[in-house]
Amino acid sequence: MEGLGVASNVIAVADLSMKVASLCIQYAKDAKNAASDIERLNNEVANLQNVAKNVQELLNSLNGAKLEKSQRLRDDLKNSASQLETLKKKLEPSTGRKGMRKMGLRSLKWPFQSKEVKDLVETLRRHAEIIDRTLQVEQTGILLNIDQKLLSIDQTTVLSRLPIAAGASFDSRAEEHNPTCLPNTRVDLLRQIHEWVNDPCAKAIFWLNGMAGTGKSTISRTVARDFASSGHLGASFFFKRGEA
Known part of the structure; x- marks a missing residue:
């Protein structure tokens, strides 16, 4: 046998x-x-x-x-x-x-x-x-x-089934020329965000807070790009003040 x-x-x-x-x-x-x-x-x-x-x-x-x-x-x-x-x-x-x-x-x-x-x-x-x-x-x-x-x-x-806002995703035509983080920059903050995403016990919201021009959108685009590549991104919504 x-x-x-x-x-x-x-x-x-x-x-x-x-x-x-x-x-x-x-x-x-x-x-x-x-x-x-x-x-x-x-x-x-x-x-x-x-x-x-x-x-x-x-x-x-x-x-x-x-x-x-x-x-x-x-x-x-x-x-x-x-x-x-x-x-x-x-x-x-x-x-x-x-x-x-x-x-x-x-x-x-x-x-x-x-x-x-x-x-x-x-x-x-x-x-x-x-x-x-x-x-x-x-x-x-x-x-x-x-x-x-x-x-x-x-x-x-x-x-x-979720409705889509045209031009609001991180990889839309309107966003394609906007910057993401350069290599070896914002390393600690990006690591914290990745740890938050992979922690099942983490809080539901990770809040980026800072003055205009401090790189919040740049960091967000970088995070959206990384998690879209790994299949973890559910959705993204980018807008500018006065255009929303």
Whole structure:
């Protein structure tokens, strides 16, 4: 099962579960004294098989392709399949015993002690719980990703409906000849503004205050240009006193 994806490992778990369950039924007919242990083991195998079926159903759903890429889920399923393969080999009678059983000379002998069955049941249950938990984590991640994309679409839709003031954006024809900050100037102030933009806990407004001609518009154009380039700028509105 090395290198198999999620879907292939799901099939392996389901197939091995059925084979182990079939062997348990054979032992139940012959090993009457181990009936309770056989039933407990068979029930846990059936539980693991049901978990695998749940994974298969989700793989066939709309977001199945994303689930197929889960490395964690693939590894969990592979480990479960490996455990079932080991169990199957221990339950399979040897060739000689198979022949004797066909001739009615010997019944199957249950190969496990009660303590071993208890450990096997706990191991299989742990595998089922791990797969189920991983499945929940992966589904939550997929749903959160979908929510984030929908939120982004909603924001884009809202922004696209906002009215536009012609000539007021920082890169409009009316503003194209107005200056931005020269390299290595206003470094500290521009850094503060960038930190403010990237701080989710910062206040909603960063107020540039100063006398006319001190460079507020130049700084604003520089900031608008930088954040437009990085995709962070929502809108800009430039105007001159007496023209607004």
